[in-house]
Amino acid sequence: AQSVAQPEDQVNVAEGNPLTVKCTYSVSGNPYLFWYVQYPNRGLQFLLKYITGDNLVKGSYGFEAEFNKSQTSFHLKKPSALVSDSALYFCAVRLLRGSYIPTFGRGTSLIVHP
Amino acid sequence: DVKVTQSSRYLVKRTGEKVFLECVQDMDHENMFWYRQDPGLGLRLIYFSYDVKMKEKGDIPEGYSVSREKKERFSLILESASTNQTSMYLCASSPIGAGEREETQYFGPGTRLLVL
Structure with a gap:
């Protein structure tokens, strides 16, 4: 079984400040981990993924995420938030070896205030 | 660029x-x-398909069916629409096999369905 938790429904941050969107996961094995972003009235867009290798993954639009195996976390971060980063963010996980079907978290709404 | 299109934005x-x-x-x-x-x-x-004519039920298949007669096309069918099926429907596709694109899902823009 696999599951993802995004503990915050909403994250508020001021423009220019660092942001973190949290994600923890549970899988019975090694995970593939993903972050997607959804802008209003749009489909999801891929941001970044962790498969193997370096625990710090860099992705699109200046975002990065750190894989922490001991804490089973994959938090999304950005050093300096932009108003245009305001969107819905989804974390997803699937087993490294297994079904091609990922499990998504419930999403976190990021609001960046000017 | 990968493109996933959905037949309607609003329905x-x-x-x-x-x-x-x-x-x-x-x-x-x-x-x-x-x-x-x-x-x-x-x-x-709702449903997943890994090949033409192949499908697997997802977490909430009740009230839905699917069809995949060609590799590029995946249809979702609501046999008898009900108000609790009012929702945003998203289609996605992904490749299999080795390579950088592996595992990434590509999403369509979504269809917002309202059942009255």
Whole structure:
């Protein structure tokens, strides 16, 4: 079984400040981990993924995420938030070896205030 | 660029109608998915297809069926629409095999369905 938790429904941050969107996961094995972003009235867009290798993954639009195996976390971060980063963010996980079907978290709404 | 298109952005149907939602991808992906998205519930998988004519039920298949007669097209069918099927429907596709694109899902823009 696999599951993802995004503990915050909403994250508020001021423009220019660092942001973190949290994600923890549970899988019975090694995970593939993903972050997607959804802008209003749009489909999801891929941001970044962790498969193997370096625990710090860099992705699109200046975002990065750190894989922490001991804490089973994959938090999304950005050093300096932009108003245009305001969107819905989804974390997803699937087993490294297994079904091609990922499990998504419930999403976190990021609001960046000017 | 990978493109996943969905037949309608907005759709209004009446209770009991048969509804077809179509999804087409242009990158020869093996896997295709149908999700529904509801506030506070995230994305829930309805059906998954890993090849032509092959399908697997997801978490919430009741009231839905799917069809995949060609590799690029994956249709979601609501046999008899009900008001609790009012939702945003998202289609996605993904490749299999080695390579950088592996595992990444590509999503369509979504269809917002209202059942009256």
